[in-house]
Amino acid sequence: MSGPIRLEFVLSGDHVDRLPPTASEVAIVGRSNVGKSSLVNAISNRRKLAHVSNTPGRTRLLNLFSVVEGPAGNRSDGRLPATVMDLPGYGYAAASKQLRAGWQRMIEGYLLEREGLAMVVVLVDGEVGPTKLDVQMLDWLRSHGIPHTVVATKHDKVRSSKRERRKRDLAAGCDLEVGDVVWVSAVKGTGIDRLRGLIRTWLS
Numbered sequence: 108m109s110g111p112i113r114l115e116f117v118l119s120g121d122h123v124d125r126l127p128p129t130a131s132e133v134a135i136v137g138r139s140n141v142g143k144s145s146l147v148n149a150i151s152n153r154r155k156l157a158h159v160s161n162t163p164g165r166t167r168l169l170n171l172f173s174v175v176e177g178p179a180g181n182r183s184d185g186r187l188p189a190t191v192m193d194l195p196g197y198g199y200a201a202a203s204k205q206l207r208a209g210w211q212r213m214i215e216g217y218l219l220e221r222e223g224l225a226m227v228v229v230l231v232d233g234e235v236g237p238t239k240l241d242v243q244m245l246d247w248l249r250s251h252g253i254p255h256t257v258v259a260t261k262h263d264k265v266r267s268s269k270r271e272r273r274k275r276d277l278a279a280g281c282d283l284e285v286g287d288v289v290w291v292s293a294v295k296g297t298g299i300d301r302l303r304g305l306i307r308t309w310l311s
């Protein structure tokens with residue numbers, strides 16, 4: 108049993124250089140509508156949090172949260188002890204090519220340069236399966252040797268009779284084994300405790 112991870116909003120930035128240093132960070136990324144806000148809320152048991160990230164203007168920024176656990180206070184070296192990065196959703200169809208290129212630079216810059224980045228959680232819609240953009244993101248992370256884990260969302264939306272098949276297909280579409288993918292449902296709470304435990308492990 109792994110209880111809620113208490114998160115506090117730190118700031119939104121548009122460049123990795125402007126983020127405060129961290130000892131250990133887990134980043135969450137996925138296309139818009141994949142269920143990212145719902146998942147962040149479920150992990151932290153707070154509704155207002157992902158709302159912060161969904162505030163107009165912040166949806167396109169790097170939103171940093173501090174994990175508040177154990178003894179309070181910063182480390183003596185000035186780094187935040189543990190943080191969660193909510194990355195902007197990719198694949199807004201409405202965005203211009205130029206805007207999309209700007210986001211891509213921001214996200215890629217972050218992923219390549221962030222010190223303390225321990226794990227990138229790549230959200231894939233469990234109902235839809237991996238999209239072309241999801242696969243591109245996974246290929247890119249692999250090509251740069253950046254540690255990542257696929258979390259499939261909306262487990263409750265897949266009919267139980269189709270789950271085993273879907274799990275196999277989704278994993279294969281991501282070029283992974285079935286057991287490599289963590290399935291969750293923010294609505295039903297499925298897999299949330301397990302994911303909290305994994306996040307705590309990655310951050311420690």
Ligand code: GDP
Pocket residue numbers: 137138139140141142143144145146196260261262263264291292293294295
């Ligand atoms: P975001 O754009 O990635 O932040 O996605 P949201 O968290 O806003 O979710 C997008 C849509 O999917 C919303 O209508 C949510 O209610 C729905 N959704 C998110 N997670 C789940 C889930 O676990 N189960 C179901 N059934 N719907 C979900």
